[in-house]
Each structure stands twice: as C-alpha cells, then as structure tokens.
Amino acid sequence: MATIIEHTKRDIKKIAEGKTKEIFTITNHDEYVLIRSKNRITAFNAQRSNQIEGKGAIANDTTCNVFEYLTALGLKTHFVERGAENEFVALSCQMVPLEWVARRVATGSFLKRNPGVKEGYRFNPPKIEVFYKDDANDDPQWSEEQILERFFEFNGLKIGRREVNLMKRQTDLIFRVLEKAWATEGCALIDLKVEFGVTKNGELVLADVIDNDSWRVWPAGDRRLQLDKQFYRDLKQVDDAALLKLKENYEKVAHITKNFVKPTRGRVVVLMGSASDMEYASKICDGCKNLGIIAIKRVSSAHKTTNDVLDIIAEYEGDGVPTVFVAVAGRSNGLGLVIAGNSPLPVINAPPLNADWAAQDVWSSIRTPSGYALSSGNQGN
Known part of the structure; x- marks a missing residue:
C-alpha cells in the first residue's frame, strides 16, 4: 500500500468537504479516497464552532485505532491504511445518508x-x-419503513430489507465490541453513531469515521468525567482553558483506543502424528491466523516417539504463554490422550477423518478413559 500513500502526497483532488473533514480522490487509484480530518470542532449544527490546533491529527489517530481494531475482528470496513498524521486512505464509497445510533444508557x-x-x-x-x-431539518429520526420506501440505490446496490437488517445488526455488533474494549480500559461506552457506504464493487461496509465525536464515553460510568464531545456541548462559555481541557480529553481517548488492538498472548500448537497430515494441519493454522492467533506446527508420533512428544509438551509449558494443543492424528489416535494425560494445558483432538476408516477409528479420539479433559472436532472443508 505504500504506493497509495505516495500518490496522496502529490496527486489528489478535493471532491467533498464537511464540517470536520475533507475527502480527496487519488489519481490513478479510483477505488480509493483520502480522508483528511480538520482541526475544527462544531456543535449544535455548527452554530458553535472552534479551531483546536492538532485536533485533526488526534481525531484521525482515534479513527484509525478503532478501524484497525474492527478490521482485526473481521468486520468489513472502508479503512485501508493510515496516511499523514491527519489522514487515512479508504475505499471509495457512495455513502448511505443515514446515521445509525446504538444506545446503552438513555441520555442526551x-x-x-x-x-x-x-x-x-x-x-x-x-x-x-x-x-x-x-442538516436543514436537524437529521430527523426515521423508521425502517421510511428507509425502505425511499428505494435507495448506491453503486448498483438497492437498499432493501436485507441491507437495512445488515446495517442494524452491524450497528449493534460494533457497539458491543467497542463497549467491551472500553470496559477493559475502565470506561463505559454510553452510545455510538456509525455510518455505512457502498463500495464500487457494490459491497455494504462500515464507512465514514469513528472518532471522539462519534460516541459518549464515561470513565467508571461517571458522566462528570466524560471524555467525549459532549464536554464541548455542555460548556456555558468556550474559552482557551476549556478548549485546552477538551484537547487533553481527545488526546487521552486517542491514547486509550491505541490499546484496543493488543498483542496476541496466546498460541495454538498443532501437533501432528505424521508429516502426511501437514495439509490438514495447515488449514487449522490458517484459520487461527485469520483470527489473529499464533499457530505453530510440530510433528511427533505418540506411538513411535513418545519421549519427543513429552519434550514438546514441556517446551510449551515452560514459557508461561497461554497455549492450546490441537492433536492431529488419525488411525488409533493416542496423541491427544498422551498430551492430555501429561499436561494441564487444554487439548483438542482434530483427527483428519477419512471415509475409508473414520466410522470405526474415530472412537479412538472420542472414547477416552475417565479423567481426561479433552474435546474432539474435525476441521472440515
């Protein structure tokens, strides 16, 4: 993606500007846009407006932190990559002119x-x-039926019942995962607004920005400690001291959201009884990696090289990293039992079933002696 960023430095053209951001096309990259945050903050439909030096960079940092977190969870968004300190690159979208709001607490x-x-x-x-x-009508609340009766269409995608349900479910999901992320930082997410867009390929994705103007956040659930834009709305008088406090709040939020994406601590060790199971084990590892989980492949037979299996167990028990073993062994599977019987770490049997023998030999994976805590499953296709 470095080439996209290089183009943003010299070959862009402004196509839209709002109260707090600007959008640019990127020459020779029609599928992308550059979104630049301003230093401006507004309230009451821009009847109150101030400039805060550095606010654009802070807001952009928060947006990128949040989108990187949601992307890591597998959510489809328009976010592509960070640009300059107050910019990011996104997929070009036609925006659905709706604000979806999720609320946990009644306020505002x-x-x-x-x-x-x-x-x-x-x-x-x-x-x-x-x-x-x-804006002219103060963003009226709509019912789902009103949305359907407008027969919206963006980049060839008609906004029907399926699309409305998708936006509604995703709004709920986005709120819940961000609520949990904030809770780990000792803060309550009170409400959240998001917007969606349709890419040039006709895919409905989370779009726009999610920054400190997009939610209410109360540390320890205490409104008096609010870190969000509501602090600005509540000001009876806007002076330099108030704007400095506001900027400090925004900087704190940018810092906290950077912690949403945490380094992976856990890992999965896929232990095969034979190298012939490598393709099957690789599929398991690929699934782990898609979830951001470190996956390691090892080969050792419980029947032929039992001591080696015990050495492998000891190797991964000794460094304190949370570990799950996945035992990949087929006929006469004793590998999972050997691991489970010699380690407190969780074990999953994942035999590479074969139609020729699975019906008989699968019992070696699921019929185990008492006192063995392990589960069994199959990777499937």
Whole structure:
C-alpha cells in the first residue's frame, strides 16, 4: 500500500468537504479516497464552532485505532491504511445518508424525544435508532419503513430489507465490541453513531469515521468525567482553558483506543502424528491466523516417539504463554490422550477423518478413559 500513500502526497483532488473533514480522490487509484480530518470542532449544527490546533491529527489517530481494531475482528470496513498524521486512505464509497445510533444508557437527545424516560435508563439489548442525514431539518429520526420506501440505490446496490437488517445488526455488533474494549480500559461506552457506504464493487461496509465525536464515553460510568464531545456541548462559555481541557480529553481517548488492538498472548500448537497430515494441519493454522492467533506446527508420533512428544509438551509449558494443543492424528489416535494425560494445558483432538476408516477409528479420539479433559472436532472443508 505504500504506493497509495505516495500518490496522496502529490496527486489528489478535493471532491467533498464537511464540517470536520475533507475527502480527496487519488489519481490513478479510483477505488480509493483520502480522508483528511480538520482541526475544527462544531456543535449544535455548527452554530458553535472552534479551531483546536492538532485536533485533526488526534481525531484521525482515534479513527484509525478503532478501524484497525474492527478490521482485526473481521468486520468489513472502508479503512485501508493510515496516511499523514491527519489522514487515512479508504475505499471509495457512495455513502448511505443515514446515521445509525446504538444506545446503552438513555441520555442526551433521547430524553428530549422520549419524555418520561429518566436519564440513566439502561437498554438491554442496546437501543438501535436511525436518523436521516438532513442538516436543514436537524437529521430527523426515521423508521425502517421510511428507509425502505425511499428505494435507495448506491453503486448498483438497492437498499432493501436485507441491507437495512445488515446495517442494524452491524450497528449493534460494533457497539458491543467497542463497549467491551472500553470496559477493559475502565470506561463505559454510553452510545455510538456509525455510518455505512457502498463500495464500487457494490459491497455494504462500515464507512465514514469513528472518532471522539462519534460516541459518549464515561470513565467508571461517571458522566462528570466524560471524555467525549459532549464536554464541548455542555460548556456555558468556550474559552482557551476549556478548549485546552477538551484537547487533553481527545488526546487521552486517542491514547486509550491505541490499546484496543493488543498483542496476541496466546498460541495454538498443532501437533501432528505424521508429516502426511501437514495439509490438514495447515488449514487449522490458517484459520487461527485469520483470527489473529499464533499457530505453530510440530510433528511427533505418540506411538513411535513418545519421549519427543513429552519434550514438546514441556517446551510449551515452560514459557508461561497461554497455549492450546490441537492433536492431529488419525488411525488409533493416542496423541491427544498422551498430551492430555501429561499436561494441564487444554487439548483438542482434530483427527483428519477419512471415509475409508473414520466410522470405526474415530472412537479412538472420542472414547477416552475417565479423567481426561479433552474435546474432539474435525476441521472440515
């Protein structure tokens, strides 16, 4: 992707500009755009507006941290790579003009639209709302039926019931995984807004940005400690001291979100009874790697080289890294039992079943002596 970044330095053209960001096309890379965050912060439909030096870079850092985290979890987004400190490269999308909002706690505009609901009411599951992006009419709330009746179409994709359900489910999922990420940092994610776009290939993906203007975050669940844009909205008077505090909050959020993607500590050791099972074991390792899990392949027969198997077990027990063994052995599978009987580490039997003998010999993997804690499964196709 280095070539994309190189092009962004000299060959870009602005195609859109909003209150807090600019979007550029990249010459000779029509499938990508460059998204640049500004130093501007706004509230109340831009009736309040201020410049904060460095805010664009801080917001971009948060967005990239969040998108990298969601991408690592397997979620499809428009994010491609970081650019300059206030820029990132994304897939070119036609944006769906809807803001999807997930709420765990009732606060803010929800209370105004739903009189009688007390602040702090908890939604289980998260409350999902959708708003049509229309500044002139203050982004009115829409029903799913209103979306369907507009017959939206973007890059050849018609927005029907399936697409509406997908956006709704993904909004819920994105909120839940970010809520857990924030919880590990001692903060409560109160609500979150996201947007979706359709790529030039007609794929619906998470798009736009997710930065500190996109959510409410309360450390220890205490609103008085809020780190998000609501601090700016609540200011009775905007002065230099308040803007400095706001910038410090944004910097803190950028720092915290950098911890969302944590280095993998655990690993899987795929131990084969024979090198002939290498292709099967490689599929297991590929699946682990797709989930960000370190996978290691080893070969040793429980029947022919038992001492070597015990040495391998000792090797991975001794360094303190959380480890799961996957035993890949077929006929007369004793490998999983040898590992489980000589190690406290979890063991999964994954015999490479063959139609010629599986019906009879699979029992060597699943019928085990009492006191052996191991499970059995098959990698499949």
